[in-house]
Amino acid sequence: MNSSLIRRACAAAVVLATTMAPAVAAQSDDTAVRSDTAARSAAGAQARLLGEKIVPRKLSFRNTTVGGLSGIDRNPCTGEYVLISDDRSVLQPARFYTAAIKVDGAGVHSVDFTGTHPFLQPDGSVYPPASAGDGKVVDPEEVRVDPRSCRYWWAQEGDRPNSASSPVIQPSIQFANRSGAYRGELPLPANYRVSMEDRGPRRNKAIEAITFGDTDRVLTSAVEGPLLQDGPEPDLERGALIRVTQQSRKGSVLGQFAYPLEKIFTAPDPSSPWPPDTGVPSILAFPEDPSRYLVLERTWVAGAGYKIRVYDATTRGATQVRNMDSLAGQKVVPMRKKLVADFHDLGLSTVDNTEGMTWGPTLPGGERTLLLVSDDNFADDGVTQVVALGIRG
Incomplete structure (x- = not known):
């Protein structure tokens, strides 16, 4: 996320844990498969570190600067990975990369970039930088490969301006072919829209997360932070609720739920302005369970650095909130979650601004691989780090 470009600090301490609150897991008696799926969901996923690989800082690739990698997904058609850069066309036009990543039970052996393309606007032009002043600013944050067509769906946060004289840029989820050409856009829920009347996503807290689920029929998205009307952001005393939305491929809202974001883990350095x-x-x-997700939470605190946690979360038993104008003061049953991994306890060389994750190949023993990538913010002290975990459960 570019907002933290000048707010860097040493890496935060984080812990791998397995003592977690129970999830709602309504077992089905229909088939043994469904029963097994529910049982695994109730037990929760467990993680172990397979390995990591650091990409050279500010790597030059095909006349672009590799960095700002805030999303990653595996292409089932090619076995390669696609990674999105959150460069707002400042260094080069907003773009994505493809890469061959060799990973197995022994670790991450190599990360080799194989291609890059800019995302194109409907008229076929690249996105201009914000300095162009034409209201077409784009903030790419997440990319997913359509399991049916292997085209790309990508999310961008838009922009809630700091002043009334600047244009509002709405967040969006767009479709592109594998060369970056525009192919359409998903209609978003009304409460995802930026309104200058103190409603909708906060600045830099809109859509950063999308995923395909339920046998690829459903596109689930999450806003990064609480909507303005849903209450304040997390602090040292309390967390906050963000919205997770399930939509059909044509945009119909199938469900919306509240996800409980953790409170801030420590007090910031009092001398920092940030x-x-x-x-x-x-x-x-999770491919086999339409109600179950891995959720990545990323926190930065001045003087302490980053805390990165992965949770196993379910919508089972959670309140439908799509018709709730505001969550503030409402009695809401949020999604239940269990801690899977807290990065500092994994033995990594560093803990940085991890923002993207995807399933990798399944290992011979049935263990899934989970690949995560960090966004270096194009900063001199930032790190582009690819981490591989083994996931069971």
Whole structure:
């Protein structure tokens, strides 16, 4: 996320844990498969570190600067990975990369970039930088490969301006072919729209997370932080509720739920002018369970650095909130979640601004691989880090 470009600090301490609150897991008696799925969901996922690989800082690739990698997904058609850069066309036009990542039970062996393309506007032109002043600013944050067509769906946060004289840029989820050409846009829920009347997503807290689920029929998205009408952001005393939305491929809202974001883990350095920054930059569906997701929470605190946690979360038993104008003061049963991994306890070389995650190949013993990537913000002290976890359950 570019907002933290000048707010860097040392990496935060984080912990891997398995003692978590129970999830709602309504078992089905229909088939043994459904019963097994529910049982695994109730037990929760467990993670172990397979390995990591650091990409050279400000790597030059085909006349672009590799960095700002805030989303990753595996292409089932090619076995390669697609990674989205959150460069707002400042260094080069807003773009994505493809890469061959060799990962197995022994670790991450190599990350080799194989291609890059800019995302194109409907008229076929690249996105201009904000300095162009034409109201076409784009903030790419997440990319998913359509399991049916292997085209790309990508989310961008838009912009809630700091002043009334600047244009509002609405967030969007767009479709592109594998060369970046525009192919359409998904209609978003009304409460995802930026309104200058103190409603909708906060600045830099709109859509950063999308995932396909329910046998690829459903596109689930999450806003990074609480909507303005849903209450304040997390602080040292309390967390906050963000919205997770399930939509059909044509945009019909199938469900919307509240996800409980953790409170800030420690007090910031009092000499820093920068407040803590926390949110959900990525969400990933479990292929066999339409109600179950991995949710990535990323927090930065001045003087303490980053805290990165992955949760196993379910919509089972959660309140439908799509018709609730505001969550503030409402009695809401949020999604239940269990901690899967807290990065500092994994033995990594560093803990940085991790923002993207995807399923990788399944290992011979049935263990899934989970690949995560960090956004270096194009900063001199930032890191582009690819981490692989083994996931059971």
